Amino acid sequence: MNRKRVNEKLEYVINVSNLTVYYQKMCALSNVNLKVRDREFLGIIGPNGGGKSTLLKAILGLISPSSGKIEVYGKPPAKALGLMGYVPQFTKFHRDFPITVEETVLMGRLSGKTPLFHKYSKTDMDIAHSLMDKLEIYSLRKRQIGQLSGGQLQRTLIARALTVEPKILILDEPTASLDAESKSHIYSILEKLNRDMTIIMVTHDMNAISSHVHSLACLNKKLFYHGHSELSDDIIHQIYGCPIDLIAHGVPHRVLKEHGSNGGNSLV
Amino acid sequence: MFDSLLQYQFLQNAVISAILASIACGIIGSIIIEKRLVMMSGGIAHTAFGGIGLGYFLGIEPIIGALFITIFAAMGIATIKRKTTMNTDIPIGIFWAAGMSLGILFIALTPGYPPDMTTYLFGDILTVSRNNLYIITLLDAVVIFAVAALYHQLKAYLFDEEFSTVIGIKTTLIEYLLFILIALTVVVVIHVIGIILIMALLTAPPAIAKLFTNNLKKLMLTSSLLGIFFTLTGLWISYTLNIPSGAAIALFISLVYGMVSIIKVIMERKVKSQQLRTQDNDLIDKPLP
Numbered sequence: 070m071n072r073k074r075v076n077e078k079l080e081y082v083i084n085v086s087n088l089t090v091y092y093q094k095m096c097a098l099s100n101v102n103l104k105v106r107d108r109e110f111l112g113i114i115g116p117n118g119g120g121k122s123t124l125l126k127a128i129l130g131l132i133s134p135s136s137g138k139i140e141v142y143g144k145p146p147a148k149a150l151g152l153m154g155y156v157p158q159f160t161k162f163h164r165d166f167p168i169t170v171e172e173t174v175l176m177g178r179l180s181g182k183t184p185l186f187h188k189y190s191k192t193d194m195d196i197a198h199s200l201m202d203k204l205e206i207y208s209l210r211k212r213q214i215g216q217l218s219g220g221q222l223q224r225t226l227i228a229r230a231l232t233v234e235p236k237i238l239i240l241d242e243p244t245a246s247l248d249a250e251s252k253s254h255i256y257s258i259l260e261k262l263n264r265d266m267t268i269i270m271v272t273h274d275m276n277a278i279s280s281h282v283h284s285l286a287c288l289n290k291k292l293f294y295h296g297h298s299e300l301s302d303d304i305i306h307q308i309y310g311c312p313i314d315l316i317a318h319g320v321p322h323r324v325l326k327e328h329g330s331n332g333g334n335s336l337v
Numbered sequence: 338m339f340d341s342l343l344q345y346q347f348l349q350n351a352v353i354s355a356i357l358a359s360i361a362c363g364i365i366g367s368i369i370i371e372k373r374l375v376m377m378s379g380g381i382a383h384t385a386f387g388g389i390g391l392g393y394f395l396g397i398e399p400i401i402g403a404l405f406i407t408i409f410a411a412m413g414i415a416t417i418k419r420k421t422t423m424n425t426d427i428p429i430g431i432f433w434a435a436g437m438s439l440g441i442l443f444i445a446l447t448p449g450y451p452p453d454m455t456t457y458l459f460g461d462i463l464t465v466s467r468n469n470l471y472i473i474t475l476l477d478a479v480v481i482f483a484v485a486a487l488y489h490q491l492k493a494y495l496f497d498e499e500f501s502t503v504i505g506i507k508t509t510l511i512e513y514l515l516f517i518l519i520a521l522t523v524v525v526v527i528h529v530i531g532i533i534l535i536m537a538l539l540t541a542p543p544a545i546a547k548l549f550t551n552n553l554k555k556l557m558l559t560s561s562l563l564g565i566f567f568t569l570t571g572l573w574i575s576y577t578l579n580i581p582s583g584a585a586i587a588l589f590i591s592l593v594y595g596m597v598s599i600i601k602v603i604m605e606r607k608v609k610s611q612q613l614r615t616q617d618n619d620l621i622d623k624p625l626p
Contacts, residue, residue, distance in 0.1 A: 162496075162497070167551045176496070176497075
């Protein structure tokens, strides 16, 4: 997918400025600045405990910053409910919860305004069904989620996030512990979705960074790098944790290729 | 027993309160096993004893005392759960002990001959009075109404709190409400099975029902029906053998739960060995390359 060149008047859909988050006395994020453009596909990488999930949760409004500011479409996260679709780490779920695929997907149609004694409307059903169809889980709709494979559950959770009809899709390690085939299936879905919406994804998957993601944020308490997804050697050396990950996984050469002729890189 | 049932008011009260308690326990029990709140519910239940003591001390209906104290404790435990990142087992354990101790303290401070507390600790379904029955019916109605009204939001909260918060469901409010409903359920059940034995009626019916259904609504319904079966059978056992009702019900529940668990294990083994056998057959049947 072609990315438009840097434009001075670019609209930022997410604007994180000087974000610092403390858990009790432990600093999880320190002075992070991050701007995300409309329809950007941003990958967030970094070592475990580097604050990746914390950053997502702060953007989603699930945790409040110790200092700094977050704006989603110019609004604080708590006011931007419904603009963001969230796909949490699927490995954290209790797989024995008594809920079917269909019920899970429909859940995205609820909101703060859902009345008492609610019943899902025909529209809700239609939206859920068409999304299940799109993500190839329609035939599984009556299954309890414990009877799904990892990839099927992940697609269920993506469908659920999409029934919110969000403008930004936020995913926390969507391909962790999936086999290669399920992984590429998920990425092809995300690539299609990216035509219509901004995607932010935390990942450990370096292959994905090289082939699907437009821009990259490398996080280890501080934001070490934010810019084009093709990292230069210099920057890799600055990021403790990340380079080990990169090299250890035998990343395709393309990631490390020298780049920067188009001015798309911006160090933050 | 059936002749006496028509004859005696106290037996009718016992049966009605057993049914009401089973319904509340079926609904709330399903929720607490899915949300892993068994320990917290135990904490709330045991603080009820403090409330019973307070009731005696103030000279009001002990159940009303229990109602206030359990709601207060439920709010406290919900707040602890929300605010701290530390292991909540510890503060809950302390709530648990403090609640019981408060009960003993209040009883000691109450002038006159100390009342028999075993009714509240281990339940005595035959002592349910008309007034108790009114209170139990009202609380049961509140539990059923609240869960029915907020069913979808509650299910979303139980399944995935973070996602529910992101789409705008007021999860904090739902959590506090849920804890209050747990408190109300505890109060409903006190007379039937007693503070100490409540956990049996809260956890075993949904744990058994879960073997038969993958639907939260059906889980609640099946648990309630199982609860009714357990409490009424327990009541019958207690009446015929002349043993305390709370113990009869709790032991009967434990016995059935134990049997179901053993059957489940045997069934699973059977399925597994069958699968292995078919695999072996497949291997044998395959022609050599």
